[in-house]
Amino acid sequence: MAVSLSSIGHKTWRTVASIQTGVVLLILVVILAAVGTIVLQRPVTEPDEMRTAYSPQTLRILDAVGLTDVFHTWWFLGLVLLVSFSIVAASIDRFPNSWRYFSRPYKYPDESFRRAQHPQKLVPIADEESGLVAAERALHELGFKPERVVREDHFGIFAERHRISELAVYIVHASLLLIFFGTVVDGLWGWRATLNLDEGQTSNVVELHDGSTRTLPFAIRCDSAGQENYQDGSPKKWWSKLAVVKDGRDVQTKEIVVNDPLLYSGVRFYQSSYGPNGKVDKLALIAAPNDGSGQKQEIGLALNDTASLDSDTTVRFAEFFPDFAVRDGQVYRKSNYLENPAAHLVVTSKKAGKDFDVWIPQLDEVADNSKAPYLFQATDLKMGHFTGLQVSHEPGQWGVWSGVVLMGIGLAFVFYVVHMRFWMVPVRDPQTGKCSLWIGGTANRNRDAFEQRFKDLVALVEKDLKAVPASVSNPQVVTVAGN
């Protein structure tokens, strides 16, 4: 047996297009995906957690074969590509047959077809024409559009419904490919990033998830942001008022909330978190002269603001710690949360030519507040907030969504739209010369329900045939019979 190139090609094609290949590939995808949910995955796990979960050796092996990031390895991508190939090949392999079926419907059943057909029924009729007329009427009644098929030596009736159902499975396969295509486009050209903005801040640089940054051709400004709480204190709503700034102009503004992003030239900005940025917005103080003379006065300071208390003395808001700790006479910032705040004021007296450090609260290790010419009491503290935004650019998502819609339609056709066909042929018994109507029908799915429908049709035809003698004077029937 000579192995020619074309036969190898043919065999390869048969293998790729076969259902077995598809099934094996899908089973592989299932197994590997399951492994990817059991082994901890690098992109969503802290490195520390990985190290405590696996021994260094195991981790090295897992990393080497890519099991710690299954869904981004070349072999998983390759497998998905192979599945796509298999779907395409299987569809191409089977499509011509289905297309022939679809484009050139089989309208006149020959004798061998009639013999094998199920269900079928013979109904006695007076003559060909009256039988066909009755059949047409019955089909009309069931909502079909019967068609007369006239050939040189024979004639009959053909009626069908939902021929598109034969192609539905290709719609589903095409939609799956469309979804794959969309995700691949996103994988190649899409990106995701985060952007934290303080209220009032403008930025056009976002941080990608791998730690690098990306500069956008426009900037985003956060005008204000906030949180609404339930009564029990858990967050109910986060919102941010954002503006898109391009060439120094506001081109778009929107108040975004979780689940309702801002979209500008293909880039989406999602509300994902909100919290204190550890910066003070305004500190309200009451200042009273240290010697007990003079008036108390209320002042409000932002960070680095200076206010004059009298002609000689000014106060500057020098430092702020939302959550402080003191060690060795130094003040440190423990966190950005407003747990244990401390403010550093600097009081300058021109007369004394000297600066006094004042800390609220009093920090004995650091400075002595009582030396300053004024005593301060904090009455209110307004903190600044940041809004946490997710930024994403997914040019392929339209492929994904149209694929999803197409798949919904395709599946509805696959499962619930039945291609039904009926044939009716008048036949004469060669011996007795008696005339009868042969009725046959097929459906491509849900055959038990179809058999009931077939019986209904036959009953309708029979009823119609019985009614005909009473209306013999019907002119249409008479003229037709006259032919």
Next chain:
Amino acid sequence: MARAKVEQQQPATGMTLIVLVGLAIAFLLFMAFLNVVKSGNLLNETNLLFATLIFYAGAGALYLGFGVTGIPSYLKFASFSTCLGLIANTAAIAHRWYESGHAPFSSVYEMLLSFVWTLAVLTLVAEKKYDVKVIGTVTMPVAIVGVVLMQLLRTEVHPLVPALQSTWLHVHVTLAMLAYAACALSFALAMMFLIQDNLKTETVLAVTSASTIAIYASIVLTRFEKWGGLNLVAWNPESKSEVFLSRGVRLFVVVPDLGWLLTLTLLVVASPLVFYGLARLKTGESEKQSFLTLANRAVFLSILLQAMTLVMFILRARDGRYPSLDADGLFPTTLAASPFILSGLVGGAFISLLYLLLLWRRPDLERSLPSADNLDRITYKTICLAFPLLTLMIASGAYWANQTWGSYWSWDPKETWAAITWLVYALYLHMRITRGWRGRRAAYFAIFGFVVVMFTFFGVTYLLPGLHAYA
């Protein structure tokens, strides 16, 4: 042999069970009424859930009774009881919805509420439309376990965190519940097909025994502590949550002696499989039969022991303070801290009971079921319903994720397992349509599909970490 014994028994009189179930329901309703008088509040959720439980339990008993005796009047009352339970269930959902102001899909508790509801609806549909009468024998106990779990997992109405405030979430979870309930139904139908298809009772015995072994072995292997204790998760009654030592590390308490009891039960539930294996090895017909009889007796014994284990577990783990190996002092635990073990124990006993039912009443069961061909076709039709629902569920979930996190697919375990479920059912459809898989192979496939669904539903939430953590 067992079958011969059954033939001799007199058929039970029809009224006995109905009267008994009726009396039980009346008694429980009376108790509930006393409770209502005391609290002065009729339509609260606890009462509604209690009523749901009563009616479903009554329906379950009657369905079982119908399965055992084949007396049609049981079925009428069972359907009636299911309807009443469904009304109470609907009211409980409505109450929850009204109280929380959002559709009840935001926690395991609320999803179970919807799942049980869907299951009851589908049971009635299957019974009335497709004439699958004894389907309730399988689905009602599942519903009862669901309601009992709900009582344990009962949570206060939690406000929704911002990410969950979306219509798409409701669409997504509704579709998920519908799809999973349809899968559960296809599973029950496939099981019935196997019975109608003359699957050997011994094979069922082996599978039953193997599944109970798997349940007990997994508990014993992961939770057995030295000196025969059993590790359970510590529970903080104030915050109604598990106690964590650090992120992701739970604090376990050791309940003494339960470990021994579970090990003993493991040995006993394993014995039927051993006897079955011996029977397979023997060539002589009489020896074979005697080993099978032994195996059946062992199943009976294992049910008694399983019931005892369950009672002991509930008594010891319901409340009380126990020492821990990781921290000093005594810590409380509760049943809600171990929903998995509890479901496992209940499930094991339930599987064994179903086997016993099959063993004793097989001819009656076969009479009251539709033909194997019909069951095969209805199983397929149910999957034809489940598959588009699964597709839409995944699609709506992706759309929601895209609205919330800016990414429609992030390969988190729940998503991945949903995709795996979808692929498994896609394989089923391809095998059936293109390769002509019918009958037994298709039934096994449908059962496997449901196992995957269960893992996606429960396993992923409890075993694997991910974005769906708050579900």
